[in-house]
Structure formats: structure tokens, C-alpha cells
Amino acid sequence: MATGAGWQHYYNPAGSASTGKYNSTSTSTSTSTSFPSGLTLEYTQDLHLKMSKKIAQLTKVIYALNTKNDEHEAAIQTLKEAHEEEVQQILSETREKIMQYKSKISDEMDLKRRIQSLEESMELHERMKRQALTEFETYRQRVEDMQLCTEAQHTQRVVTMSREVEEMRRSFEEKLRSFGQLQSQFEQEKQQALEELRAAHRQEVQELLRSHQSQNANYSKDQEKLGQLHKAEVDSLTERVEELKQDKKRLVEEYEAKLNKAQAFYERELEAMKRTQQMTAENLLAWKKTEAELRKEFQVQEAALQKTLGKLRSELQRVQEEARESREKSHKLQSSLIAAENNIKELHKQLEEVTKDTEIVEIRQREAECELEASRDRVQQQATEILLKASQIGSLQATQMTHEAVIRDLESEKSRLKDKVLRLEEERGALQKKSQTLDERQRQQILSLEKSLREEKQIYEKELMNLRAKYEEETAHFKDAHSRALDEISRKHRAALENTQSVSEKERNRLLSEMEEQFEKERSSLEEQKSLLREELDSLREELAAKLNMANSEVSRLQELVKQGEQGLSSAEGHISNLKDAQKKLLEELDATRARLRETSNLLTALQGEMESQKQQHDAKLIATKEDEKLKMDKMALELELKWTETLRQECKKLREELREEHEENKRSALTQLAQNKDQEMCSARESWQRKVEDLLEQISLLKQSLEMQLSQSQHSLQQLQAQFSQEREHLGQQLQEMELEHQRREQRLQEAHCCAMQDMQEARQHDLKELEERLRQQHHMELQTLREAHRQNIETLKQQSEQELQTLRFELEDEGKAMLASLRSELNHLHASAIEHMRQTHQQETAAAKQELENALEKSRVKECELLSRISDLQEEVSRRKKHIADLDHEIHTLNENISTLTKELELKGKEVLKIRSEANQQIRRVLDWRLSSFLAFRQCNKIFFPHYPSSKKVLLKSANITRTL
Numbered sequence: 001m002a003t004g005a006g007w008q009h010y011y012n013p014a015g016s017a018s019t020g021k022y023n024s025t026s027t028s029t030s031t032s033t034s035f036p037s038g039l040t041l042e043y044t045q046d047l048h049l050k051m052s053k054k055i056a057q058l059t060k061v062i063y064a065l066n067t068k069n070d071e072h073e074a075a076i077q078t079l080k081e082a083h084e085e086e087v088q089q090i091l092s093e094t095r096e097k098i099m100q101y102k103s104k105i106s107d108e109m110d111l112k113r114r115i116q117s118l119e120e121s122m123e124l125h126e127r128m129k130r131q132a133l134t135e136f137e138t139y140r141q142r143v144e145d146m147q148l149c150t151e152a153q154h155t156q157r158v159v160t161m162s163r164e165v166e167e168m169r170r171s172f173e174e175k176l177r178s179f180g181q182l183q184s185q186f187e188q189e190k191q192q193a194l195e196e197l198r199a200a201h202r203q204e205v206q207e208l209l210r211s212h213q214s215q216n217a218n219y220s221k222d223q224e225k226l227g228q229l230h231k232a233e234v235d236s237l238t239e240r241v242e243e244l245k246q247d248k249k250r251l252v253e254e255y256e257a258k259l260n261k262a263q264a265f266y267e268r269e270l271e272a273m274k275r276t277q278q279m280t281a282e283n284l285l286a287w288k289k290t291e292a293e294l295r296k297e298f299q300v301q302e303a304a305l306q307k308t309l310g311k312l313r314s315e316l317q318r319v320q321e322e323a324r325e326s327r328e329k330s331h332k333l334q335s336s337l338i339a340a341e342n343n344i345k346e347l348h349k350q351l352e353e354v355t356k357d358t359e360i361v362e363i364r365q366r367e368a369e370c371e372l373e374a375s376r377d378r379v380q381q382q383a384t385e386i387l388l389k390a391s392q393i394g395s396l397q398a399t400q401m402t403h404e405a406v407i408r409d410l411e412s413e414k415s416r417l418k419d420k421v422l423r424l425e426e427e428r429g430a431l432q433k434k435s436q437t438l439d440e441r442q443r444q445q446i447l448s449l450e451k452s453l454r455e456e457k458q459i460y461e462k463e464l465m466n467l468r469a470k471y472e473e474e475t476a477h478f479k480d481a482h483s484r485a486l487d488e489i490s491r492k493h494r495a496a497l498e499n500t501q502s503v504s505e506k507e508r509n510r511l512l513s514e515m516e517e518q519f520e521k522e523r524s525s526l527e528e529q530k531s532l533l534r535e536e537l538d539s540l541r542e543e544l545a546a547k548l549n550m551a552n553s554e555v556s557r558l559q560e561l562v563k564q565g566e567q568g569l570s571s572a573e574g575h576i577s578n579l580k581d582a583q584k585k586l587l588e589e590l591d592a593t594r595a596r597l598r599e600t601s602n603l604l605t606a607l608q609g610e611m612e613s614q615k616q617q618h619d620a621k622l623i624a625t626k627e628d629e630k631l632k633m634d635k636m637a638l639e640l641e642l643k644w645t646e647t648l649r650q651e652c653k654k655l656r657e658e659l660r661e662e663h664e665e666n667k668r669s670a671l672t673q674l675a676q677n678k679d680q681e682m683c684s685a686r687e688s689w690q691r692k693v694e695d696l697l698e699q700i701s702l703l704k705q706s707l708e709m710q711l712s713q714s715q716h717s718l719q720q721l722q723a724q725f726s727q728e729r730e731h732l733g734q735q736l737q738e739m740e741l742e743h744q745r746r747e748q749r750l751q752e753a754h755c756c757a758m759q760d761m762q763e764a765r766q767h768d769l770k771e772l773e774e775r776l777r778q779q780h781h782m783e784l785q786t787l788r789e790a791h792r793q794n795i796e797t798l799k800q801q802s803e804q805e806l807q808t809l810r811f812e813l814e815d816e817g818k819a820m821l822a823s824l825r826s827e828l829n830h831l832h833a834s835a836i837e838h839m840r841q842t843h844q845q846e847t848a849a850a851k852q853e854l855e856n857a858l859e860k861s862r863v864k865e866c867e868l869l870s871r872i873s874d875l876q877e878e879v880s881r882r883k884k885h886i887a888d889l890d891h892e893i894h895t896l897n898e899n900i901s902t903l904t905k906e907l908e909l910k911g912k913e914v915l916k917i918r919s920e921a922n923q924q925i926r927r928v929l930d931w932r933l934s935s936f937l938a939f940r941q942c943n944k945i946f947f948p949h950y951p952s953s954k955k956v957l958l959k960s961a962n963i964t965r966t967l
Helices: 002-011 016-029 034-374 379-518 523-588 597-662 667-775 781-841 848-946 951-966
Strands: none
Touching (some): 034 379, 034 667, 597 848, 667 848
8 A cells, every 4th residue: 555655656746635635535435445446556557657658749749740830931931932032033024024115115215206307307308399399380480481582582583584585575676676777778878879889980981981082092901901800800709709608608507507406405405404303303202202101100109109108107107106005004004013012012011920920929839848848747838828829820820811812812913914914915916917017018019119110220221322322323423414514515615616717717718809809799788798797796796695694693693592502501510510419418318218209209300301401402502503504504605606706797897897998099908907907806806715715614613613622521521420420329339338337336236235224124123023022012902903994994995096096097198198199190280281382382403402411310310219229228127127126025025924924823833832731731730639639638537537636637628628619
């Protein structure tokens, strides 16, 4: 008994009170023997051992649970860190997106600025177009005035020519009247002279009869001799008269033959001129047709360019609207991101609070573990504390569940935002596809335009080559004809001079022989012939004087025309210099090529019209100069003939006067003097003719030199223009190379700036992500829903507004394009009609200068077209690069969205894993609690059975039961 009591005391630290109770209970139960009392003592010791083992197991379990809690806390911390890293990544990605949106906004601002610059250039182009139209109208008015002036001059010339013809007729009639009067006077004088001669003859006969009667013997021999001499003289004079008649007939025949030849030659020349005029008219008609075709082609090109410009404007407006929509969307996304950041900040704060609570709980758990290790008596208190902690953990789990629900809501919001982003990306992809289709259409149109331009260039080059060949052939033909005509005229002149010299010598010899023989007999016939010759010579003099006056007036007019042509050439050179300055200015304005296409086309049409008019004027001047040269040559021939006839008339007059004065004195001395005078006059006439011929040849040579100088100057000016165009082409090539180098440098700079901007964006993204995390915690789920609904409503309203605006803009642009096309067509039709009337009214012989100026204008148009093509290619390259840049940015946005989606998926997976771990931990905690409850219940039953006198165990068990019920 003592030994049992001692063992019980050893295992029971409560003292003797427990033994007393145990004894009392043992005595009061029943009247038992000593053998069952020993068995109860051994049973109680086994129970104590078991209970101690169970307590040790419970301590081990608690320690294991604490270690598991530490592990779970470490895992939770790692998950928190991973979550924070993911949130930071999301924030960095959002920052990058924001920076990308900002860069896009800056690009859109640049596009707006360029659009403004293009609009300004369009305004400048319209101003230049208006100026060109005003200049063209002024030029048209000038041309109309010039036409009116030319018509008035032509009418005046016709009137003056008619007046001159009437005056010539009147003078001819007066000359005929004077000729009749002179004939009557000569007949009267002849009759008087005959009567006087008869009277003198009678007197002489009487005197001779008287003298014959007185001196018959002395002068019989002399009379016979004189009769013989007289007979010989009469015979010689008759022969001389016959020879003179024959010479006269020959001269008349020669003059008639010459006149017939001259008429035939002039008729041939007139036919050739008519043919040339017909050829020029045909050429002008062909040129008019080609001009009409070219104008039609230019109109088609202008219409196509206007269509392309309208499409580009509509595309720009669409891009602007898309940019506005993207900006609004970016602003809305920024606002939503700010709200999400506020919510994230709030969640972070809540998580920090929870972590603080968990840290407090951990501290309490550690304190409880220390208390358990210090004393086993405090196991019940620790159990109660554990139960309290379990309740706190349950509350924390409830809070965690609420937070998880909030996180799920946020994730759902994120998924919705991602869906919106995907929708926006799909819309953007559709817009990009539309832009790509439009770009392809534009490229196809540009390629078709380039093909048409190349074909037109080839056609123009072929036409220019043909025109140059024709012009060279015509110039060579004109030069050959001119040289041949000059040679023929010089030969004819020499032959005429030789014929006149031979005829004059023959006539002198015949006159000397015949006048000595038959002067008295055929004096009357000679006087009649002389009177006829005088009349003819007077008429010829008057005609030749009138022709000389006409020739002088035409020479003065031609000189004035040559001066005007030189002035026109100087004005053309000044105009060419002005055009060069304009080309330089156009080269400096390479960025504004699209807007200046209309300007260039209008300028080309105006320049072509001006060049055509100038060419026509130059052709007319050349033809007029050629006609004047021909007229001068004809006048020179006529003047020579007139001078020869005048010299003959003067000689005849002088011979008549000398014969009349010296007939009574001495016939021989008169004949010798007449011969000497005739020789002197012939020498003087020859000298004067030679001088005049030399003067005419000098004038012809000067005219040839002037023409050659003009041709050389025109060729030199053409060479200079070609050299200038080649220099301008080289300069343009250098500028293009410089522009390419600058473009490459800009690309490098942009790449470097893009890299720097990407780095800055990454840094800013990280910073912004942190801020977003802080902001996303502050905002609430209801605010996000309201924002979503507002965002949807705004998007729908914006879509409706954008569609309405697009429709209105399309209709307006179509109306404007139709109005512009109608106005341009009407203007072009009006201009075409006026140009056709002008070309019909102008002279048909103005083609050569038009060819040269057309060549210059076509060369300039080629240069301008090359420049415009280079500008268009540069602009297309810039547009393609910008589109590539936009596509790259869109691709980056798409990749970022994909990354965001992957991160959100990973977050969801990690959240699910955390929930699984939490559920497993909760299950384990519940199992431990159940096991503890079962152990406590078993311990209670044991206490009831074995330790009924132990009241504190009851209280502990009641507390544990209450805790379990609360749990």
C-alpha cells in the first residue's frame, strides 16, 4: 500500500489531497478486498504513462504544426513576392504601353503638323494657280488685242494697197492722156517741121536753081559728088533703120521672153509658197490635234491626280479620326489604369495589415510554444490559446477569402479590359488592313500613272525627234533654196548686164552708121518711135518708183519686225530666267509636291500656250523675212531693168537734142559727140550699176550674216539651255543623294532615340507599375463597373459620331470633287475653245519657232515631271516607313497584351495553387483540431473514470468543448 501511494505521489504532483479523495472514494464505493485495490493502482499508473505519452505526442504535433505554419508563411511570403514581381511587371508593361501611346500621340501630332503644312502648301498652290490663271487671262487678252491690232493693220494695209492701186490706175490713165497729148504734139511738131523743111527745101531749091543757073558749070561736079554721097548716106541710114527695127523687135521679143520666164518663175514660186502654206496649215492642224490630245491627256491626268488627292485627304481624315478615337481610348484606359492602381494600392494596404496580423499571430504562437516548453501545466492554456488562434486564423482566412474574391473580381475586370483591348486591337487590325488595301490601291494607281507618264514621255520624245528632223530638213531646204535663188539672180543679172552691154554697143554702131545715111528720110519714124519709147519709159519709171517706195516701206517694216523679234527673244530670255527661278523655288519646296501637282500642270499648259504663240510669231517673222528677201531680189532686178531703160531713154533724149541742135552745123561732129557722150554715160551707168549691184550684194550678205547670227544665237541659247538643264539635273541628283543621306541619318537618329525612349519607357514603366499597384488597391469594384458602362456608352456614341462624320465628310468631299472637276472642265473647255479660235485667227506660217519653244517646254516639263516623280517616291517611302513603324508599334502592343494575358493566367494559376494550399492547411488544421478534440474527450472520460476528485480537469474540458463548439 505504501509503495502504491509513493508511486502515485511521484506521478501526481497535486499532493495528498488527491490521495485523500481517492481513498475516500475507494472506501465509499463498496466493501471490497485488498486484491482489487492493487489492480486499480496498477491501472492508474498505466493510464498516467499513456497520458504522458499522449501529452508528449501532442507537444510534438504542436511543434510540427508550428513548423508547418512557418513553412506555409514562407511559401506565402514567396507567393507575395512573386505576386509583387508580377504586379511590377504588369505595371512596367502598362507604363510601356502608356509610353507607346504617348509616342503614338506625338506621331499623330507630327502627322497633324505635316497635314497643316500640306494644307498650307495646298493654299499656296491654289494661290499660284489663281495667279497663273490671271496671268493666262491677261496673256489671252493681250493676244486678243494683238489679233485685233493685226487684223486692223491687215485691213489698213489692204485699204492702202487698194488706194495705191487706184492711184496707180489714175496715174496710168493720166499717163495715157499725157501720152496722147504728146503724140498729138509730136504730130503737130512733125507737121510743122515737115512744112518748115518743105518751105526750106523749096527755098533751097529755088536758091539752088538760081545758083544752078549761075553756077551750073562750077558745081555740077560737086552736086554729082554730093548726090552720090547723099545716096550712100541715105542707103546707110535706111540700113541702120532696118537694123534698129530688127533690134527693136529682138528687144521686144527678149523682154517678152524675160517677162514670160519671170512670170513662170514667180508662178512656180507662188505655187511652192502655196504648197508650203498648205503644208504649214496641215502641220498646224496636226499640231492642233496633238495639242488637243495632249490637253485631253493632261485633263485625264489632272482628274486622276485630283481623285488621288481626294482619296488621300479622306484617308488623312480617317487617320485623324482613328487617332482621335485611339486618344480617347488611351485616355479612358489611363483612367481605368489609374483606378486599378488605386485598387491595387488599397489591396496592398490590406495585405500589409493582414501580414501584420499574421506576424502578431506568429509572435503569439511562438510565445505559446515557449510556454508549452517551459511547463506542461500550461498545456490547457496553450490549447485554449491555440483554439483562440484557430478562431483568429479562421477570421483571417475569411478575410483572405474576401480578399481573394476581390482579387478575382479584379482579375475578371482585367480579363474584361483585355477583351476590350483585344477588340480594339481587332479594330486596329481592320483599320490597318483597310489602310493596306488603300495603300495597295494607291500604289497601283501610282504605277499606272508612272506607266502612262513613261509612255507619254516616249511619245513626246519621238515627236520631238521627228520635229527636230523636220525642222533641220526644212532649214536645210530653205537655205539651199535661198542660195540657189541668189545664184540664179546673180547669174541672170550678169547675163542681163552682158546682154545690155552687147546690145548697147551694137545699137551704138548701128545708130552711127544709119543716122549718117538716112537721118533726114526717117526722122519722123524715129521721132514716133522715140515718143513711144518715152511713154513706155515714163510708165516704167512710175511703176518702178512706186515699187521702190513699196520696197522701202516693206524694208522698214521688216526692220521693225526684226527689232520686235529681237525684243521678243529678249523677253523670252527673261521669261526663261524667271522660269528658272521658279524651278529653283520648286526644288526648294520638295516636301510640298502633292499639293503643287496642279500648279505644275497649269504652269505647263500656260507655258505651252505662250511658247506656241511665240513660236508662231517667230515662224511668221522668218517667213516674212524670207518673203522680203525675195521681194528685195525681185525689186533689185526690176530696178536694174528700170535703170537700164532709163539710161536708154536719157541717151535717146540726149541724142535727139544733140541732133536737133547740131544737125544744121555738122552731122559728123554731132555723131562723134553723141558717141563720146554715150560712151561716158554707158561707163557711168555701168559704174552706177556695178555700185548698186555691189550694194545689193553687200545688203544680201549682211542679211545672210544677220540670219546666220540669229541662227547661231538661237543655237547658242539652245546649247546654254541644254547645259543649264543638265546642270540642274546634276544638281537635282546631288540634292536627291543628299536627301537620301539625310534620310538615313534621320533613320539612325530615330533608331537611337527609339532605343533611348524604350529604355526611358521601361524605367518609367517600372515606376508607373509601382504607382499603378498602389492606385489599384484604392479603387473599388463598383467604380470599375460604372467606368465600364460609361466606357461602353462612350465607345458606342463615338462610333456613331465617327460613322456619321465619315459619311458627311465623304459626301462633302465627293461634292467638292465633283464641283472642282466640273469647274476645271468648264475652264479647260473655255481655254481650249479660246486657244482654238486664237490658232485659227493667227497666221498659218508660224511653226518653226513653235517647234523650238515646244522642245524647250517639253524638256522643262520632263525635268519637272522627273522632280515630281522623285518627290512622290520620297513621300511614298516616308508613308511606307511610317506605316511600318505603326505596324511595329501595333505588333509591340499585341505582344505586350499577350504578355499581360499570360501573366494574368499565371496569376490565376498561382492564386488557385494558393487556394489549394490554404484549403489543405485548413483541412490539416481541422484534422488536428478534431484529433485534439477526440484526445480531449478521451482524456475527459479517463478523468471522469480515474480522477473524479480533479475539478480543474473538468473546467479545462468544458472550455475545450466550448471552443470546439464555437469552431
